[in-house]
Amino acid sequence: MVATSEWKFTRRDVLKLGAVSMSALAIPRVMAAPAATGPVSPPVMAKVAMEVNGKPQALDLDTRTTLLDALREHMHLTGTKKGCDHGQCGACTVIVDGRRINSCLTLAVMHEGAKVTTIEGLGTPDKMHPMQAAFVKHDGYQCGYCTPGQICSAVAVLDEMERDIPSHVTGDLKAKAAVTRMEVRERMSGNICRCGAYSNIHDAIEEVAGGTA
Amino acid sequence: MKPFAYERASSPKDAAAKAAKTPGAKFIAGGTNLLDLMKIGVEEPVHLIDVNGLKLDTIEATDDGGVRIGALVRNTELAADTRIRRDYPLLSRALLAGASGQLRNKATTAGNLLQRTRCPYFYDTNQPCNKRLPGSGCAAIGGFSRQHAIVGVSKSCIATHPSDMAVAMRALDATVETVRPDGSTRRIAIADFHTLPGTTPNVETVLAHGELITAVTLPRPVGGVQLYHKVRDRASYAFALVSVALILQPDGGGRVALGGVAHKPWRKSDADAALPKGAKAASDALLAGAETTHDNAFKVTLVERALAATLAEAKETSA
Numbered sequence: 075m076v077a078t079s080e081w082k083f084t085r086r087d088v089l090k091l092g093a094v095s096m097s098a099l100a101i102p103r104v105m106a107a108p109a110a111t112g113p114v115s116p117p118v119m120a121k122v123a124m125e126v127n128g129k130p131q132a133l134d135l136d137t138r139t140t141l142l143d144a145l146r147e148h149m150h151l152t153g154t155k156k157g158c159d160h161g162q163c164g165a166c167t168v169i170v171d172g173r174r175i176n177s178c179l180t181l182a183v184m185h186e187g188a189k190v191t192t193i194e195g196l197g198t199p200d201k202m203h204p205m206q207a208a209f210v211k212h213d214g215y216q217c218g219y220c221t222p223g224q225i226c227s228a229v230a231v232l233d234e235m236e237r238d239i240p241s242h243v244t245g246d247l248k249a250k251a252a253v254t255r256m257e258v259r260e261r262m263s264g265n266i267c268r269c270g271a272y273s274n275i276h277d278a279i280e281e282v283a284g285g286t287a
Numbered sequence: 288m289k290p291f292a293y294e295r296a297s298s299p300k301d302a303a304a305k306a307a308k309t310p311g312a313k314f315i316a317g318g319t320n321l322l323d324l325m326k327i328g329v330e331e332p333v334h335l336i337d338v339n340g341l342k343l344d345t346i347e348a349t350d351d352g353g354v355r356i357g358a359l360v361r362n363t364e365l366a367a368d369t370r371i372r373r374d375y376p377l378l379s380r381a382l383l384a385g386a387s388g389q390l391r392n393k394a395t396t397a398g399n400l401l402q403r404t405r406c407p408y409f410y411d412t413n414q415p416c417n418k419r420l421p422g423s424g425c426a427a428i429g430g431f432s433r434q435h436a437i438v439g440v441s442k443s444c445i446a447t448h449p450s451d452m453a454v455a456m457r458a459l460d461a462t463v464e465t466v467r468p469d470g471s472t473r474r475i476a477i478a479d480f481h482t483l484p485g486t487t488p489n490v491e492t493v494l495a496h497g498e499l500i501t502a503v504t505l506p507r508p509v510g511g512v513q514l515y516h517k518v519r520d521r522a523s524y525a526f527a528l529v530s531v532a533l534i535l536q537p538d539g540g541g542r543v544a545l546g547g548v549a550h551k552p553w554r555k556s557d558a559d560a561a562l563p564k565g566a567k568a569a570s571d572a573l574l575a576g577a578e579t580t581h582d583n584a585f586k587v588t589l590v591e592r593a594l595a596a597t598l599a600e601a602k603e604t605s606a
Contacts, residue, residue: 247380
């Protein structure tokens with residue numbers, strides 16, 4: 075908003091304005107067909123408190139708000155990205171109570187008392203998490219849009235392997251899986267990289283795992 | 288997404304009672320399928336009852352030597368459980384073949400059973416779909432039907448049930464435990480839990496209005512070599528074209544259930560009996576009366592070959 079008043083448009087603002095003018099054009103058509111539209115129900119608000127990156131957050135949200143939208147639009151933690159918004163791409167991956175999840179497919183109000191870690195909570199530009207540093211070192215991205223989700227997922231994958239959670243490619247269910255290339259590929263399959271930086275992403279994860287995958 | 292009220296239930300009975308008396312109410316647990324469908328307007332609940340706090344998240348031994356899996360046990364926790372990996376490896380394998388790590392961390396045991404079909408016409412609100420809008424027709428019949436069902440189909444619907452977990456549970460003779468709005472409980476054999484589409488494909492289970500799943504029980508372990516073979520378009524994170532859940536005993540007998548071919552996990556007693564005769568005999572018994580489309584006729588061959596491959600692997604494993 076500040077950028078708009080100062081006439082410093084970012085590319086995102088232009089895109090937003092484009093979307094607004096498009097939807098404004100669509101309004102008369104909706105109004106011209108009242109029979110097809112029922113009464114509009116007002117939004118339902120609810121309070122929720124959670125801890126995000128170690129900081130308490132108390133929010134009053136429309137119940138429809140996903141955890142992803144709460145993080146981005148209400149807490150302004152825009153590191154977590156919205157890709158498909160349907161759990162298919164993994165760009166929105168965050169760690170909630172120690173487990174990686176798709177923040178787009180869960181409601182913020184369902185997370186009362188939860189501890190959420192986003193990419194901003196893993197490390198900072200001055201003090202990066204080892205996985206962040208490894209992604210930089212191995213060039214584990216091109217455009218970078220999927221990267222926060224990839225990194226949150228990768229950190230959780232190594233934790234899951236440490237906790238003896240098997241995967242589809244684990245040969246022996248009775249033994250703890252080793253950090254192999256196949257294991258990491260399978261476990262990271264919920265994170266899509268449209269640029270195709272997969273081999274470098276793998277190299278970064280392998281370095282942090284300290285294995286020879 | 289339409290606005291909805293949100294509340295947390297205090298007990299399973301309270302949840303069932305609330306759901307029964309509130310028009311347009313739905314339970315939410317993992318929410319990974321429900322929210323996906325709410326975002327595109329296929330599901331439009333006006334009231335969500337959050338059941339996550341109901342402490343139905345333990346895996347316990349039962350008196351008859353089996354296990355009781357709480358309705359809220361997450362797919363990851365179930366697949367990783369030591370007892371499940373040792374005594375019911377088929378279930379671990381099926382769970383791990385489904386979805387992604389992120390989704391398995393959120394998805395629950397009961398929610399997995401209740402997930403909706405991934406038929407693209409069910410998802411596309413511009414298309415007719417008897418499951419989404421009863422009486423509107425079926426766009427899959429005569430449409431692109433490569434993923435669709437080949438057995439148990441009807442003139443109203445050829446959708447498949449998308450779950451991998453449920454296929455393993457069908458082979459393992461699981462029982463679904465529920466609580467009804469009046470507080471009474473019942474046990475439903477997994478074979479009877481999901482329904483065929485018939486003329487009412489919008490009905491997918493025998494659950495009554497407001498009835499809540501509290502647990503799934505498995506009888507005592509049956510041993511044998513247990514394999515889940517999933518054939519799909521990608522090596523990971525895709526729904527099954529067909530899947531085979533196989534339990535093979537040393538004497539050549541066993542059990543077989545299929546995923547990706549019907550509106551419910553698919554198992555036939557005469558197919559189990561035919562297993563010693565090989566993949567062709569068992570496959571023929573499973574797919575007797577199959578009604579295929581131009582696009583999905585390949586599944587008949589695929590089932591036989593997938594079963595042959597799974598049997599070969601099982602024999603190799605036990606040798």
